Amino acid sequence: MSVVHVVSVSGGKDSLATLLIAIARCGLANVIAIFCDTGNEHQETYSYLDYLELALGLKIVRLKADFREEVLAKRAFIAADVRNARVYATRPVFEADGKTPVLKRDGRGNIVLNKKGKPLQKTVKVGGGRRIRWTNKAKRRALAVMLPTGNPFLDLCMWKGRFPSRKAQFCTEELKRNMAVSYQLQLLEAGHRVISWQGVRRDESPNRANAKKWERVGRGLWIARPLVEATAADVFALAQSHGIRPNPLYLQDMGRVGCMPCINCSKAELRAIAARFPEHPVRIAEWERIVGQCSKLGYSTFMADAHPAKDRRVVFADLNIQARVEWSKTSRGGRQFNLLDEEENEGGGCSSSYGLCEQLEATVEAEVT
Ligand code: SF4
Numbered sequence: 568m569s570v571v572h573v574v575s576v577s578g579g580k581d582s583l584a585t586l587l588i589a590i591a592r593c594g595l596a597n598v599i600a601i602f603c604d605t606g607n608e609h610q611e612t613y614s615y616l617d618y619l620e621l622a623l624g625l626k627i628v629r630l631k632a633d634f635r636e637e638v639l640a641k642r643a644f645i646a647a648d649v650r651n652a653r654v655y656a657t658r659p660v661f662e663a664d665g666k667t668p669v670l671k672r673d674g675r676g677n678i679v680l681n682k683k684g685k686p687l688q689k690t691v692k693v694g695g696g697r698r699i700r701w702t703n704k705a706k707r708r709a710l711a712v713m714l715p716t717g718n719p720f721l722d723l724c725m726w727k728g729r730f731p732s733r734k735a736q737f738c739t740e741e742l743k744r745n746m747a748v749s750y751q752l753q754l755l756e757a758g759h760r761v762i763s764w765q766g767v768r769r770d771e772s773p774n775r776a777n778a779k780k781w782e783r784v785g786r787g788l789w790i791a792r793p794l795v796e797a798t799a800a801d802v803f804a805l806a807q808s809h810g811i812r813p814n815p816l817y818l819q820d821m822g823r824v825g826c827m828p829c830i831n832c833s834k835a836e837l838r839a840i841a842a843r844f845p846e847h848p849v850r851i852a853e854w855e856r857i858v859g860q861c862s863k864l865g866y867s868t869f870m871a872d873a874h875p876a877k878d879r880r881v882v883f884a885d886l887n888i889q890a891r892v893e894w895s896k897t898s899r900g901g902r903q904f905n906l907l908d909e910e911e912n913e914g915g916g917c918s919s920s921y922g923l924c925e926q927l928e929a930t931v932e933a934e935v936t
Pocket of ligand 1: 605731736738739742743825826828829830831
């Protein structure tokens with residue numbers, strides 16, 4: 568049973584340093600570098616991966632999610648949707664004193680409990696509700712554009728009928744986590760022992776402050792985090808000492824390497840992207856048009872956020888990517904909503920370092936266990 572060292576490379580500095588350490592300690596022949604392609608990457612990153620392959624003399628395995636089946640199944644579902652059910656707004660019910668909640672009971676008079684064992688409050692429907700099925704107009708709109716494109720990010724959003732958000736960060740899960748996990752599971756099933764190398768640094772964020780250097784997470788599977796005590800300067804210095812240049816995006820005002828842009832990118836980063844790579848916000852605007860058409864509501868914004876308006880058209884007008892770009896050019900006084908972090912956000916919403924986004928690292932480990 569051989570030991571395979573898998574390093575998930577993102578094109579960023581931390582995953583590069585991790586790869587260099589893995590090669591130095593385990594030998595080039597025992598290391599597999601993987602790259603999970605989201606389809607929302609900068610061309611410089613693809614070119615940089617080619618450069619790394621030449622400079623290091625290894626092949627980087629490119630993994631790309633395929634949602635063709637899901638998109639076609641959703642298309643068929645929408646076309647055949649004749650559901651009659653309605654969804655209703657509800658309001659809680661109180662006793663005559665207006666303060667004491669009336670508890671919800673089932674048909675036998677028993678109090679209904681939630682998953683945590685706490686009693687639920689009785690509610691009543693308000694208004695006439697709305698049909699859950701796709702209207703004929705929405706069907707026509709969606710079916711006109713809902714065809715697989717081969718771009719994982721766009722196809723994923725068409726399938727879901729929306730863009731991911733901080734609260735529903737399914738992009739990380741579907742585009743990175745699942746790809747990396749299934750690759751490692753295949754190695755395990757083939758009889759290998761797998762050491763998964765992650766470029767985690769403790770100083771990146773509070774979530775990583777207690778990251779362990781070494782961890783056994785399942786039968787035949789370990790995680791190695793050789794950079795836990797390193798700083799950003801250390802990892803750049805390590806690459807330099809090996810004669811490897813960093814991803815050119817770092818020299819173009821990008822604080823991190825990953826999706827271009829990331830749904831969680833900072834205000835400053837969005838401003839820099841719009842100034843240096845205006846074609847990317849233009850592409851995202853086109854994606855917003857397509858994904859919006861695939862949505863029952865007719866609108867979807869790449870960078871979703873809370874908004875006081877109920878009218879989706881107003882929300883879209885304020886939060887679409889071009890409006891965000893304009894907002895990113897404003898000073899603090901120009902801030903309209905509680906949108907993105909203003910700081911440069913290294914180690915923030917999504918890490919460029921592990922091929923996995925930060926919030927889901929724990930789930931990856933749990934999944935493979
Ligand atoms: S969280 Fe950001 S970088 Fe990670 S997959 Fe989603 S958009 Fe890409």
